[in-house]
Amino acid sequence: MNLTIDHVSKRFGNKIALEEVTLVLTTGVYGILGSNGSGKTTLMRILASVMKPTTGTVYLNGQDIVQMDHQYRELIGYLPQHVGLYKNFTAEKLLKYTAALKGLAKEETNKKVAEVLTLVGLSDVRKGKVGKFSGGMKRRIGIAQALLNDPKILIVDEPTAGLDPKERIRFRNLLSQISKDRIVLLSTHIVSDIEFIAKEILMLKNGKMISQETPQTLLKGIEDKVWSVLVTEEEMLYYQNNFKVGNINRVQDKCNIRMVSDSKPHETAVREVPNLEDLYLYYFDEEQPEHATT
Template sequence: MKLTIENITKTFKDKSALNDINLELTTGVYGILGANGSGKTTLMRILASVMKPSSGRVLMNGQDIADMNEKYRELIGYLPQHVGYYKNFSAEKFLKYIAALKGLPKEETSEKVEEVIELVGLTEYRSKKIGGFSGGMKRRVGIAQALLNNPKILIVDEPTAGLDPKERIRFRNLLSKISTNRIVLLSTHIVSDIEFIAKEVLILKDGQLVKKETPQSLLKGIEDKVWTLVIEEKEIPRFQSEYKVGNIARVEDRFQLRILSDEQPEPNAENDIPNLEDLYLYYFDEEETA
């Protein structure tokens, strides 16, 4: 199975949201990493066939998805960042309603709803009203509805935004579990969401595809650009103005800075092992990481 993105550009009035994106995706999890406004959601919406590109095309196994039309949509499971739920519906009732909208045969609906409820860990809450669910439980309902048609391509946009650490871990593990024989696209600006589950990371910046590599390869590319340095408190503003500072930690009466820089910032600065947070900071401005 192969999803090919050819020269995709999307323009809104005089602003370019995506600029000449070229990608080839096969089975597995892909993390789309970028700051707000980088083009992540626009790309996801185009791949989910809810938005058309200004130019370029998307191919599924060599066939233009615009020509496939409904046949392509049947292969898609989509969880947007913001989902509207009927608060007075139970999880089970809501999923049966979505199954009907997706055209699942009535004789298959109950079995399929049962399957996805169990998969996302909502069995004991199936009869509870969605209005009383936590954010994490609502996201589980969201991924369940996306899986109802057994999609070959699963697209999830910022799935862990607003979730506590435990729910984020649960969600990451779920996505990893269901990625077998599927293309899973996960967009995020939370680097820990993709650190252990993505086979490749796509870095988008200002509508441009900056990198498409394995997490390990991306980290190797910045291994000589991460530095630690212990300084006096009065020196902190200077380093913050001149460098990208990823972390500031007190060490007795002084402060240790973690700095991203192509060059050694000071003679006594020491190289450190990079992580994906360093990677994010290297490609995006500090104010975008807040």
């Protein structure tokens, strides 16, 4: 299976939300990384076929998805960034209702609902009202809904927003588990969400796909750019204004600051092993502090 995105652009009036995006996706988890407004949701809506590109074409195994129409939609599971759940429905009822909307046959529905409930680990609470569920459980029921039609392509937009760390891990593992024979696309601006499960990371910046690489290759690309320096509090301001600064640790009366920089920031700077947080900082930091001058 391959999903080919061929020179896809999307405009909203004068605003170019996506510009000439070209990619080929096969089975596995892909992480779409980009700051707010970079075009993640727009790309996902196009791939979920709820929106058409202004120019360019998406092909599934060589067929234009716009022409495939409902044939394509049947292969899609889409969990939008903001979903409303019927609060008074039980988990089971909600899934049965969704199954009916998706046109699943009655005989098939019970079996399928039980199957997805097990998969997302909510069988025990199937009689519980979804309005009472935790954030993580709500996200999992959302995934269960998206999985009812056994989609070949699963698209989840910022699924871990608002989840606690434990729920996040559980959710990641769930996505990883179901990606065996599917394309799973996951957008996030939280790098740890995709660090361990993504086969490739797609980096979107101002509507442009700036890279499509494995996490390992991306990290290798910045292996000589991550540093830490021990500085005084007065010196810290200088670094914060002139470098892409990550974590700051207080060490007695000094501060150890981590930063990404093409050149060695100070003669005492020590090289650090890069992680994806550094990567994010390296590519996206300029959108962060409008630094306080004068």
